[in-house]
Structure formats: C-alpha cells, structure tokens
Amino acid sequence: MNALLDAIQMVATGEVLVAILASAVYGMVIGALPGLTATMATALLVPVTFYLSPIAAVATIITSSAMAIFSGDIPGCLMRIPGTPASAAYTDEAYALTRKGQAELALGASLWFSALGGIAGTVALMIMAPALAEMALSFSTFEYFWLSLLGLMCATLVARSSPIKAIASALLGLLVACVGIENPGGVPRFTFGSTDLLGGIEALPALVGVFAVSEIMRAMVSAPPPPLPNRKLGSILAGQWDLTKRFQKQMWRGNVIGVLIGALPGAGADMAAWVAYATSKKMSKTPEKFGTGYPEGLVESGAANNSALAGGWVPALLFGIPGDTITAIAIGVLYMKGLNPGPTLFSEKASSMYALYIVFMLANILMIPLGILMIRVSRQVLRAPRAVAMPLILLLCAVGAYAIGNNPFAVVLVAAFGVLGFVMERNGYPVAALVLGIVMGTMVEQNLVTSLIKSDGDILPFFERPVAAGLAFFTLAAIFWPAVVWLIRRLRPAAAAR
C-alpha cells in the first residue's frame, strides 16, 4: 500500500504531468503524419529524456507511443494512408466506412477501442508481470539465451517478408553489436583502429537512422500524400457504446491477442493488428462484409494494437528483452535512469513499477479527450506540408543524435544507418529485425558464452532444464518453420496432382 502511495506521489508532480501532456500532443501529431511512425516518435524523444527524472522520462515514452499508435488511424480513416504501420491492417476497412459517409464512426471506433485496448493491456501487464517475475527469478543463462534468441526469431517470423531475409537482417544486427570492446575477451573487435568504435555502436543512432532518416530518404523519391478532402465531422463518440455492446466478444479477443503478441519478444503492435484482423474475419459470422466498411474487424484490431503496446513492456521489464521496437528504445532509457530491467525490479523498485502502471492508465484515459481534439484539428495537422515536416525531422535527427553523447560521430552513424535502412527496405529486408539484433546482440552473446563456459563447451545442458528445453523447442520451431511451410507448399500440389 505504501508503495502505491509513493507511486501516486511520484506521478503527481508538475514535471511528470507536464511531460505526459507534452509527449501526448507530440505523439498525436507525429503519429498522424503519414510516414512518421510511433517508433520514430519515441526514438527522437530519447535525447529529451536525458534531462528528465526517471518516471517523467519513461512516462514520455509510454504516452507518446500510445498516442502515436492511435493517431496513426486518423490518416488511415480519412485518406487511406496509415499514419503508422500498426494501422495498416485495417486502413482499407476504416476508409471504406469513411466513403460510406461514416467517418465519425470509423474515427470514433479507432479512438474508443484504442483507449480501451490500452487500458486492458495495462491491466494485463499489472497481473502478468509480477507473476512472471517470480518465475524469472529462477532463470539461468541458458533460459536467458533461448529467450533472447526466441525474441529475435519471432521478429523474423512476423516480418511480412522472406524469413531468410529477415534472419539475415537479424544476423546483420548481431554483427553490428559485435563492434567494440564489450566482449568476453575485452579486446577491440571490428573497430578498425577507430576510437569512436571502441565503445561499440549504440542502438539509438541506429534506430534514428533506420526509422527516421530512411523515411526522409523515401520521401525524397516518392509523391506527397494527396490533400485531405474537406469534410465536416459530427460527434466522434456517438454510437461507440452500442458498438462496444455489439462487438464485446471481438473487443476482448482483440485485447487478448494484442497482449499475447505484444508480450512475445520481438513482435509488436503492427503484428498484433494484422493477426487480430485476420482472426476477426475468420471467426466472424459475416466474413463477406469485411473490407466493405464493417466495424467488426476495426474493433478487434484497433483494440489489439494498443493492448500490444502494454504487452510489449512485459518482456522488457522482466528480462530486458524488447517486446517490440518501441520497448527496444525504452530499455535503453530504463538502464540510463537506473531502473535496470529484471525480475528484482518488482521487489526492489515496486513504487516505480506502480508509477509506471499509473502513467499507462493516465495516458490511455487522456487519449480520449486529446484524441477527439486531434481528430477535430486533423485537417490542419495533415495539411502540414511534407516539404517542411521532413527537413525539420532531419534537423532533429542531427541535433538529437549529437545530444546523446555530445559526439559528432553519432550523427555520422545516423546517416550511415539511414542509408542502410533505406537500401534494406527497398530490397525486402525488414529493418525491425536489424534493430532488434543490435539491441539484443550483447545479451545473446553474453548468455551464450557464459552458458558455454558453464557447460564446458557441451551443448546438452542447453536443453536439460525444463524451461530451457521448452524455450529451445519454440526457438528451433521458429527457425525451421519457414522450411516446413515451404515443404508443405511443395507437397500439396504434388498430392493434388495425384
């Protein structure tokens, strides 16, 4: 109880509340602009979090990402251009509703079920995390090794691309993480004599480069989004209660799918939305209505992507393994602020954990009034010319990357990763897998090497403990799953021919 009171005190300070409000507005605007993703919003915030107290710093990340995931739905509804990849799964559905003259219903459903999904995700986080923390206390390096590898493999599975290219991306990320002297021998590895590389390549410049600079590069060679049609919007929340009652089952299913996929290391909000939309269609009594402007799928997937956000924090807080690209950034901030992830966080820093839950709740409640406001001014925000927004982001990338360590080399890294991200994306290599590889490289290596030293080079102990064996099974299944699918596809036509 004392911890809870402490937590309320921690959140109810001017700094935290202003940070929540400011990052909410920031997240809303960035999420609504096509091409600017929730991950990018979060990455650009990190330099700012340097100067905030721990709770305020984490609060900005939680709030801005939640808002951005919702507001990504706005251009999806109005222009058929998803503001963030997490809205892409149901953009067609939302736009079909708008074409039927029901833009308010589409926008309202996105907002209402996003907020409810976020709250459900938070409750799940509150229940799941402490229970799993008990279990995580007994984990050894074997379990951590498999868990981090499983996270990486999940990221490659969920990519909508060739699994081999996704695995190659993750390996590339792991290779980037090899740079520097932080390795089992403490020797300079792949530094090519450069002192800047001795400390290794930090995840943040890589993230900013891959998610922000490469997006600006893409904008240079693509047409700007079409202007928003002039449209008067009626009441946003009217009819949402009816929808909630009508599609209660779908909403809950969306929430559960979101939390589970979010909690899966490596898979985030966009995957949750795709899976929830597909599940909704499969389970629906009227699947033929999907795609024609029917809110059922919208309810389920809109709830799923926001609940996935909170779910993503489960592995991040417990094991330091990112649930998605946003928590990959958040983990860095947690370490920086002395809230080192791990199961002991829940016993030693219980009040900080409660404060985090309160921030999650506040952010999702604040989403409703701010979301309505954002929808009302969306026409003005979406009119912001890309030719102004993108150069400004580029400037923020330069200043932000420099601010991280007052080192110009970070800006060079941002540029390099921008090029890498751009070329990779153009050629079908998923960049999220690369980023997770960079973030998790040190962890995978440390746990692998320590485990190998413990086992005297023997592979068998990796499978001896029951949890380790279970995790190993899932990881290997994830690695070999594409081969199995490929084989089934090959055999099926042969069987059909007979």
Added chain:
Amino acid sequence: MHLSDRVTGLCLALLGSLAFWGGSRLPAVPGQDVGPAAFPMVIGTGLVLCGLMIAFGIGHTFEVEEPAEREEAPGLAKLLGGLDWLAAFLPPVLLLFYVVAADRLGFLITAAIMLLVASRALGASWRLAIGVTVLAPPFVHLVFYKLLRVPLPDGPLTMPW
C-alpha cells in the same frame, strides 16, 4: 535503389565470410575455450548461409510483392530525371554536412542551410522554404540549448539567450 536478390545475397555472404575470418583472428582468452571469436564466427556462418540462400532465390515465395507503381516525386527527384534515386541520398549527405560545418558556421547557419536545401529538394515553394529556414533554427536552438542544455556550437551568429 532496387538491387537483385543475387547482388544483396552475395554481398551478405561476403560480409559473413569477412566476419568469420575477422573473428577467427581475434586473440583467445587464456585458459578458456570460448572467447571473443566465437560469436562473430557463428554469425558469419549464418550470414554466409542466408546470403547464399537469398542469392539462389530460396524464400522468395514468402515475400509480399508491393505494387510497383512509379511515383512522381517533386523537387530534386524530378530535376534529376532518370537518376531520381540519387535524390534519396541528400538527407544523409546533409547530416554529414552538419558534422563538418556545425563547428565552423555555428548551429544557426548550418541548420538554416540544411532546412533550405532539404525543403527545396522536397518541392517546397521558395516562400515556404525561406519561412521554415528563418523561423525553425532559432526555435530548435531555444529548445535544445536553453531548455535541454545541449551544447550547440555558436559560430558567427549568437542568440540572445
């Protein structure tokens, strides 16, 4: 900037073999079987395998083909005609310009040049481009220098704060 799978796959395989070779030359930790060499060698092997599979087109069937519509980009890309993909590399070049020039020209002038070039390259009208060039740098300076206390180089132009 679309390269064939054969090219990207072979590049990855080459990178993997370099990682393997570079890793194998790292000194071992005395009295320990597993050292700093193990991980790069494992990754290198993986990259070689993946690279070769990509080069031979394995796994290609899983890819979701994006509709290949040729988009008309305004500004620099339009100006470059057939070489429009070169325009994509302007943002990283501007970042490198920031690294080289910020100390000499100061933050305000460097930022202004970056904004002007980038906004014009993205097809902004002169009025809009000059507007953002004049207004944005002092604002960013105020936020980062004054509020966040990030040291930004002064150069010939200094701000009153």
